Amino acid sequence: MLGFLLVVLLIPYLIAAYALLFVKLRWGLRLFGAFIVATIGLLTAMFFVEAYPIIARDGVAVFLQTGWDPVRESYGVLQALTGTVLTSAVAMALAMPMALGVAVTINEILPTRWRGVFGSLVDLTATMPTVIYGLWGLFVLGPTLQSLVNTLARDTMTSPYTLFTAGVLLAIMITPYAAAVIREGYALVPKPVEEAIYAVGATRFEAALIKLRYVKNYILGGFFLALGRAMGETVAVAMVVGGNFVRFTTNIFESGITISSLIALQFPNAASYQYMVPALFAGALLLTLFGLAINAVAIYIIQRGQI
Amino acid sequence: MTAERKAGDITAVRRVINWLGLGLFALLGVAAVVPLFLIIGDVYIKGIDAINRLGGLWHFLTGLPPTPYEESGGIGPMLVGTLYMTVLGALLGIAVGFPLGVYIGEMRREKFSNVARAGVNVLVEFPTIVIGLFVYAVMSLAKEDLNLYLLDPLSRTISPVGGWITQFIGPLDGFNAYAGAAALSIIMIPYVALITASAYSSIEQPLREAAYATGGREFNALFVVLRKAVSRAVITAALLGTAKIAGETAPLLFTAFGNFYYGPFTGPTAAVPLWVWYAAQTPYEVQIASAYGAAAVLLTIILTIFIIARIRG
Amino acid sequence: MAPQMFTWSKTFYQVTGGKIQVNYQSIGSGAGAAQFLEKKLDFGASDVPMPRDKYEQIAGRFVQFPVVIGSIVMAYNVPEIAYQKTGKYLNLTAEVISLIYMGEIKQWCDARIKALNPGLADKLPCKDIVAVHRSDGSGTTAAFTLYLTRAYQPWNQTVGWSYTVDWPADKKAKGTGAKGNEGVAQAVLQTPYSIGYIEFAYWAKNKDKYDQVGGVAFVRNDNDGKYYFPTVENVATGAAAGLERYTRKYGTKPAPEADWNPVSIEFSNPPQGYPIMSFTYVFLWKDYAAEGYGDAATKAALLKEFFKWVLTDGQKQENVVEGYIPLPSEVAKIGLEALNLVKP
Numbered sequence: 001m002l003g004f005l006l007v008v009l010l011i012p013y014l015i016a017a018y019a020l021l022f023v024k025l026r027w028g029l030r031l032f033g034a035f036i037v038a039t040i041g042l043l044t045a046m047f048f049v050e051a052y053p054i055i056a057r058d059g060v061a062v063f064l065q066t067g068w069d070p071v072r073e074s075y076g077v078l079q080a081l082t083g084t085v086l087t088s089a090v091a092m093a094l095a096m097p098m099a100l101g102v103a104v105t106i107n108e109i110l111p112t113r114w115r116g117v118f119g120s121l122v123d124l125t126a127t128m129p130t131v132i133y134g135l136w137g138l139f140v141l142g143p144t145l146q147s148l149v150n151t152l153a154r155d156t157m158t159s160p161y162t163l164f165t166a167g168v169l170l171a172i173m174i175t176p177y178a179a180a181v182i183r184e185g186y187a188l189v190p191k192p193v194e195e196a197i198y199a200v201g202a203t204r205f206e207a208a209l210i211k212l213r214y215v216k217n218y219i220l221g222g223f224f225l226a227l228g229r230a231m232g233e234t235v236a237v238a239m240v241v242g243g244n245f246v247r248f249t250t251n252i253f254e255s256g257i258t259i260s261s262l263i264a265l266q267f268p269n270a271a272s273y274q275y276m277v278p279a280l281f282a283g284a285l286l287l288t289l290f291g292l293a294i295n296a297v298a299i300y301i302i303q304r305g306q307i
Numbered sequence: 308m309t310a311e312r313k314a315g316d317i318t319a320v321r322r323v324i325n326w327l328g329l330g331l332f333a334l335l336g337v338a339a340v341v342p343l344f345l346i347i348g349d350v351y352i353k354g355i356d357a358i359n360r361l362g363g364l365w366h367f368l369t370g371l372p373p374t375p376y377e378e379s380g381g382i383g384p385m386l387v388g389t390l391y392m393t394v395l396g397a398l399l400g401i402a403v404g405f406p407l408g409v410y411i412g413e414m415r416r417e418k419f420s421n422v423a424r425a426g427v428n429v430l431v432e433f434p435t436i437v438i439g440l441f442v443y444a445v446m447s448l449a450k451e452d453l454n455l456y457l458l459d460p461l462s463r464t465i466s467p468v469g470g471w472i473t474q475f476i477g478p479l480d481g482f483n484a485y486a487g488a489a490a491l492s493i494i495m496i497p498y499v500a501l502i503t504a505s506a507y508s509s510i511e512q513p514l515r516e517a518a519y520a521t522g523g524r525e526f527n528a529l530f531v532v533l534r535k536a537v538s539r540a541v542i543t544a545a546l547l548g549t550a551k552i553a554g555e556t557a558p559l560l561f562t563a564f565g566n567f568y569y570g571p572f573t574g575p576t577a578a579v580p581l582w583v584w585y586a587a588q589t590p591y592e593v594q595i596a597s598a599y600g601a602a603a604v605l606l607t608i609i610l611t612i613f614i615i616a617r618i619r620g
Numbered sequence: 621m622a623p624q625m626f627t628w629s630k631t632f633y634q635v636t637g638g639k640i641q642v643n644y645q646s647i648g649s650g651a652g653a654a655q656f657l658e659k660k661l662d663f664g665a666s667d668v669p670m671p672r673d674k675y676e677q678i679a680g681r682f683v684q685f686p687v688v689i690g691s692i693v694m695a696y697n698v699p700e701i702a703y704q705k706t707g708k709y710l711n712l713t714a715e716v717i718s719l720i721y722m723g724e725i726k727q728w729c730d731a732r733i734k735a736l737n738p739g740l741a742d743k744l745p746c747k748d749i750v751a752v753h754r755s756d757g758s759g760t761t762a763a764f765t766l767y768l769t770r771a772y773q774p775w776n777q778t779v780g781w782s783y784t785v786d787w788p789a790d791k792k793a794k795g796t797g798a799k800g801n802e803g804v805a806q807a808v809l810q811t812p813y814s815i816g817y818i819e820f821a822y823w824a825k826n827k828d829k830y831d832q833v834g835g836v837a838f839v840r841n842d843n844d845g846k847y848y849f850p851t852v853e854n855v856a857t858g859a860a861a862g863l864e865r866y867t868r869k870y871g872t873k874p875a876p877e878a879d880w881n882p883v884s885i886e887f888s889n890p891p892q893g894y895p896i897m898s899f900t901y902v903f904l905w906k907d908y909a910a911e912g913y914g915d916a917a918t919k920a921a922l923l924k925e926f927f928k929w930v931l932t933d934g935q936k937q938e939n940v941v942e943g944y945i946p947l948p949s950e951v952a953k954i955g956l957e958a959l960n961l962v963k964p
Binding site: 204209296 | 453
Binding site: 447479567573 | 623627629630641644645646655660662800802803805806809822825826912913914941
């Protein structure tokens with residue numbers, strides 16, 4: 001009944017909110033604000049409720065165990081968490097330098113005519129469907145990386161689809177997000193500051209470094225935005241990460257799994273088991289809480305910079 | 308004399324560092340964009356070849372997908388499903404996202420507005436699969452009652468209109484297009500909201516005061532007088548958001564589920580990204596080819612929307 | 621079973637002039653059973669019957685019946701002994717396969733593999749075996765692990781069988797997962813020194829590709845000691861032998877409302893024939909309206925029409941995809957009986 005009410009009351013709520021806009025504008029707007037807060041509240045609540053059975057049974061062990069054994073109904077998401085952390089780390093290590101490069105290239109290096117085009121190209125990279133990234137990763141990037149890595153160090157990558165592959169693909173996908181925030185900050189460097197930098201005789205490279213230090217809050221903000229994105233990406237990662245969710249590994253050149261792709265792979269058959277659905281929702285809950293924490297930090301940092 | 312020579316040395320070193328440093332930045336910047344060309348090139352080269360092999364463009368856009376044992380096929384149902392769910396999702400996304408954006412952009416002094424803004428920031432890059440799970444859970448809870456109390460009676464009352472109406476309105480299956488559209492709209496709402504908010508908050512104070520002064524009621528001031536100032540950003544947000552959700556796969560996995568046929572929207576619905584996700588991972592040549600063809604079509608749709616947005620904005 | 625279901629669906633669509641669409645998505649048998657139980661799907665298909673605990677929950681409300689017989693092959697990628705190169709395929713036994721997936725046999729040059737393959741022993745390289753398994757819930761995994769459970773006791777004690785299992789090879793050796801039969805088939809093709817279990821049909825369609833990088837294994841049937849190559853005849857022999865063993869043990873043919881787990885246990889590792897095979901089962905509710913489905917009457921009628929066709933015309937040779945075996949007619953009759961139990 002609850003779900004039914006939820007869905008049925010939604011339409012009248014939105015209509016009321018809209019109507020209110022014309023009568024008492026501010027209250028109408030507040031209703032929309034309430035909508036989004038309610039959605040997030042519902043989301044988190046639902047995850048708690050769904051994950052409860054396994055947390056009640058195992059406590060926090062589900063977050064600390066590895067191994068996925070449906071036969072014995074024993075589940076742990078630690079290997080997925082590790083996978084998420086490792087792929088995100090690789091992605092961030094590659095993406096941040098590129099994002100800085102993009103910001104400096106647009107603002108310092110390119111002639112004005114080209115800035116718009118280049119900026120649009122970077123934005124386009126952000127709008128591309130993730131499944132197309134996955135497709136390219138599956139058939140082009142994976143095998144290429146495998147040959148590359150294996151030429152440098154024989155037999156390191158036994159499969160083209162590893163945590164490393166996923167990390168590199170993620171880096172390409174999240175760079176525009178970090179770049180957008182850094183560009184925004186870079187453009188906000190006040191004119192007097194810029195003039196002062198050149199007045200003391202800095203080269204363009206030195207000026208770029210100074211400006212980047214000036215907007216370091218934005219760089220941190222971009223970092224956290226991209227990190228949140230990297231941790232949550234599902235489809236592209238699922239296609240190239242290798243799908244090995246039993247072995248706990250910290251070797252990025254091996255196949256692995258992330259929380260998002262674990263959910264994507266195991267959820268369809270989860271209802272056949274007693275504790276698998278709660279275990280997957282526990283993973284989703286973990287991801288949600290991580291995301292909330294990261295976003296909170298990011299917002300705090302950007303806002304502190306804005307004062 | 309000594310001072311000049313010293314200054315000259317330092318300048319030379321600094322000049323070299325300048326070139327190297329800028330060169331490094333330029334390299335990194337280009338590196339960020341090169342994969343885009345590689346991907347677009349790869350998808351179009353293999354995709355166009357695939358479309359030709361699988362029966363030509365028209366057949367590809369309207370025909371049914373190939374089984375592993377056929378020679379030709381298409382993505383007709385997928386295209387229709389994507390169009391339907393994207394349009395619905397975008398409409399809802401704009402309808403809720405725009406006022407929400409106005410709220411968090413204009414009424415920044417309220418505490419609740421900041422809470423809402425934090426909420427929007429959290430939601431904007433939430434793992435999309437989790438949003439799909441959320442809609443799946445709500446759908447599971449609501450479906451039976453929804454069908455029993457609302458949709459069965461409704462579809463009986465409107466059935467005189469004609470058989471075709473059952474394609475759109477009727478009792479819902481566990482997987483259906485509306486669940487898919489709902490998940491897509493939840494993804495689009497924060498995106499539109501953020502861009503709207505930033506458009507409204509970047510209006511300079513004098514302009515805002517003028518709008519309030521001449522606009523009379525607040526509603527007029529915000530939406531009528533200021534519309535020129537913000538319309539560009541908002542339309543761009545709407546277009547880019549639509550492009551974004553057209554390409555989403557994860558939220559549709561447990562909501563729309565996928566279909567090989569043209570079916571009613573009250574049942575499992577196909578989508579182009581879902582087909583790419585599925586077909587690319589099969590070992591059958593014909594299906595992998597159709598995945599590339601589908602990717603090429605999807606890319607074309609997104610590029611078109613993107614270019615329109617860039618030209619307008 | 622996806623290629624067969626997909627083909628049946630398309631053929632039936634054409635036969636009915638485009639009037640009836642049966643949308644089948646390949647999401648793995650575990651998912652098929654699960655989503656059927658959640659009432660999200662109108663029917664479920666699986667390579668193993670409804671699990672015992674779920675069966676007990678819904679006994680009497682649903683029917684299950686086989687629609688086709690499928691089998692599982694062991695495909696491998698070892699370039700040094702590729703069929704194209706040597707003209708030979710590997711011999712394997714349940715014990716060796718189990719030990720590989722338990723991570724006990726770690727390299728291709730292991731003495732136990734050599735012992736079974738004297739002709740290829742000197743060519744087997746000392747490379748790590750990459751044991752590929754499913755990363756999603758799968759009836760193929762279930763049928764495969766059921767076979768290992770029945771054929772090799774230590775497997776039964778350590779791992780067991782299910783849609784998804786905890787593969788020791790992942791921890792002790794180089795095991796890895798891939799999504800769908802499709803994924804495993806591709807993974808074996810692309811990963812040197814790998815081995816994987818895939819449905820017959822996926823291998824059959826790409827036989828040449830596998831022969832280039834390795835091949836598929838002869839599997840020994842421990843009950844009669846012979847090595848069998850995966851062919852339609854050998855699988856049919858196995859199927860008939862397994863069915864006969866069940867009938868002798870229980871005295872009757874299985875009924876559509878019964879628990880079919882005992883059937884699959886007797887069917888697995890049959891007295892003769894190629895030993896790794898399974899029925900593909902379909903699950904239907906007996907009363908769709910009572911189960912809360914919208915538009916129940918139409919749905920039930922369409923399902924009955926589709927499966928009646930599947931069990932009759934669908935079993936004819938031209939409609940059965942390469943790699944699948946049509947049902948013996950007594951078994952198809954069980955399905956037709958089952959359809960009569962579905963209302964209306």
